[in-house]
Amino acid sequence: MSDAPADDGRMRRGAALMASGTAVSRLLGLLRSMVLFAAIGATGQAADAFAVANKLPNVMYMLLVGGVLNAVLVPQVVRAYKSGAGQVYVDKLLTFGFVVLAGLTAVLTLAAPLLVRLYADAASPAQMDLAVTFAYWCVPQVFFYGVYALLGQVLNARSSFGPYMWAPVVNNVVSIVGFLVFIVAFGAVPESGYGTAQAWGTSQVVVLAGAATLGVMAQALVLFPALRAAGVRYRPRWGVRDAGLGQAGRVATWTLVGLAVGQLAYVVVSRVVSQAPGAADRATDVASNAAYDAAFLIFMLPHSLVTVSLATALFTRLAEQAHDGDSRAVRATLSYGMRVVGVFTVLAAAVLAVLAIPVTQLILPSATAQATDAVAQVVVAMVVGLPAFGAWSMCQRVYYAYEDTRSMVPVQVVMAIVVVLGALVGRVVLPATTWVVGVGVAMSVSYLVGSVVALRHLHQRLHGVDGGRVLRLHLRAVLAAVPATVVGLGLLLLLSWLLPAGFVTAAVKCLLVGLVMVLVYVKVLRALRVRELDDLLRPVVGRLSGVRPLRPLLRILTPAAPPAPEPEPDDAGAPARTPRRATSQPHYPLTPWAAWPDGGGGVPMVAEAPPGAAPLVPELPPAPRPPRTARSRPHYPPGHPLYRPSRPLSDWLGEQGDPGSFPGPDRGPDPGSEPGSDPQSGPWDDGRPSPGGPRTPGGPV
Template structure:
């Protein structure tokens, strides 16, 4: 297959995934709006639910997510090259489901301990509410794991779309549940729902079960997709003699690396849980819930391009690693770094310039004070977006070569930067800036991680196409600075009200100006990667016109 044909197929796969991610993220923003309307974006109840509903995500990434990425795709790709591929995959899936179920059950029983680890609110009622939420939310761990297991098998079979479209079901179910909560119990502005001491068991169950049912739906919709892709799963027991010893070693090192990363995040979560108490009654400051909404905005551009492209490239990287094709792996990494960097650089500029109005739209049902609190966190996180994209691509290379051990020193350094930076923010800044300081520490950690990882990958790939990658990023930075200047000037000239219409007009007008300036600047500099980034969209528009 020619490189052009291969990149065309990659572009189509990336476009399909990006479209699913885009729909999911839009619905995710709507889900966030409905949740803010129900319980607010700051305050005791919002922070308690944020901690509890985040636990299954954190635990999944720690116990299963990275391990699945590290071993499942390479193992499945190799399995389907053998005659007994489906038998092996059946055994992997059965083993994974059993382990996920057992772990989810044990951790659900440990809900009080987990809440103690990830929060330090100083309020007994807020702690009790978080524990009540956690009992209903932690079982999501099993369904997140099932979603990942089934989705990665589909990816290995070349069926990328369902994995990225499945979260749409999650968001639709959650939105419906949160809407019922508002209809039954009222919204955050009209009630005292922000106070943890006012919550009833009915409120707890309805809100938490709505979130959990969404995750169940997200996993369930992948099963028929597997059958359409020709995967006929049958439970099979036993993995002895299937050569998983190396994969087990990879899993152990992956777990250790993620555990180290969690130590840094625990510091962030505990400091964020202290802001409301430290700022005093009535203060609107960023806490755990605000961190989550800021991270949702931060992840939007990352999900649209970086995750979609990296997921499509990972299958190719795994095959190249298996075949010992270092030149091919280096070329794939270079392509990913350049195309992802082109998008994340302008995304950073847009988030910095439009941080406040964009946040206002995302938490539209909140107050202006809440929008200001969250937007400060968005800006400090956004600075690290290009480095986060580069770090994500480097991780895929390590996983493709089943070298999770090589990432651990990098992850230790990154976790140390996050923990120390967050602690310094708490010691040196006012409570309203603690979470924003944590966001800045995260950005710095991504820059360190990407730089060190690329340096270390040279030993495996001989080089990482550094001059070409740096040239593309430098050109993107110049174009983004010009776009940011034009966007800031346009924003200053607009005279619009500071609510829905004003925020929407500002985002649309300034966003279009910045996008146009960025594209023109890249065209003037003859940046070829712009075509790689826009080719799937252009091809789709041409097909529709035809």
């Protein structure tokens, strides 16, 4: 018992360290994207060529390596350190992993021309040649992504969580510096003239692509000193004959199937969007691969910063309930999670739809007005599906809790089919300038279809998903978002008329319009008595309550206390006393009345009570019972008089720091928090390998 407080304190410190690393790396990842777009733009031949080449290592890593590492090697590392010969076993696994990564990276690098032509179909031969040149420099990132993942899992098994979460910060810093060197040396688009593929030479390619690869290399190598600090002395060892990889490999089969399905869909999408500039006659700044990546980065911002944390905060409870076979509790937690996530995603979708152009101007500060409009249209098409994306993310957590990735494959197939059909139909019926917009709409439809199919399957498994209550919550959230959208559009038009165009004006618009929309949304939800809003705002209000300038705003967001009930007059017309609360009832001593001085000499039995006092039964010693744990807690379905929702998210956030990166003690990394293990967590904007590189639209990678 004496070690519990120390363990709890260590867990809290580790959670805080990981949370801060995740926040810093994601903010730097956003800055990295802004600098990159300033250097080469979001549209044009060079931007599209680099987008295709730089996504290849992410795609190949996740398809061929990432699923195996997370589903096969990670459990082996955890088991190894629980055995007597743990370090020897881990040395063999690491050596085997490094050799496989090196051989695979060499093969993929040699196959770079084939990979580029698989994912791109540009009309310009110069653009294709430039993409192949970029790929030769970028594909080696596969090896360093794999090294980062292997060493990170060993560190996590040794309870050293901070380095794994802070290493992407090094990646982003190195990349930002490299991209700034490119801007200083060669200029920024469009003035530099490097928007076209013919203008590029060896120097420009080495600086840009070399900076990206050097950042990933630094991200992996920085973990070696951390490994020694954690007490791990790695030595190359050979021999994995009895490592148990054959049995563990069967666990990864369905994970790889799901990844392959998503990649097949993304191949079609990538080829369609890469054909758009060539098919648009005499049109400039046509949205293609780079514009798709920029729009998806904006789309994923609310999901990666908030929704992942909210969903992962409930994953530990879902896993416990699924392990206990308590389908009622899983159903209640799923319902609660979808409702709380829905309150946020509906607001985020409305805000991003209204502020699509100002937000795009912040992400792409050097883009032309035509390029900004092209990306903003794709953003609007994508954010329409954000609420459905949040529901699908919660359904994924249920599948992970049951360790049933096989049942997700049919859902992933349906989503992939929707995206492929949507992309191909859009290519036929839409002008080439809006082909990427059609892909965004197809993605939104796929998230809706996928969440409906998943909920239908979970309805059969859990004997219900509380669908009526979830649907009513989303309808009320949409009802609150309508006046917020109207007010936001009016204020945006007013600011556009009063202020000149520019980066500072875009920031002012985002700040003022977003704040007003949030206040209107919250006020309407308060009027509609949406209780899930309090669970969403409680962590934010608690963390910002110490900032004095924000207190007036927090008072608006915090619900007002209900008024005290008026005392009712008695029969004579005089005002009566306010009814006593339970805590104000008189308390009598536990000594029996007979033990009082006038009660008969202290006989240990109940005698006649004093006038006006209720009789008191002597206190008996309580019957012993085992301590109640989270798993032995009784669960009641929604609607039951004793039903209580899951613990407030503020409790989870308070215990776990950033639950999106630390799911809780004694359970190891959450499948949704590992790079690539949650295919819907979107492209990591913090330097870690992305699930599907850029997002596989409409389905898990």
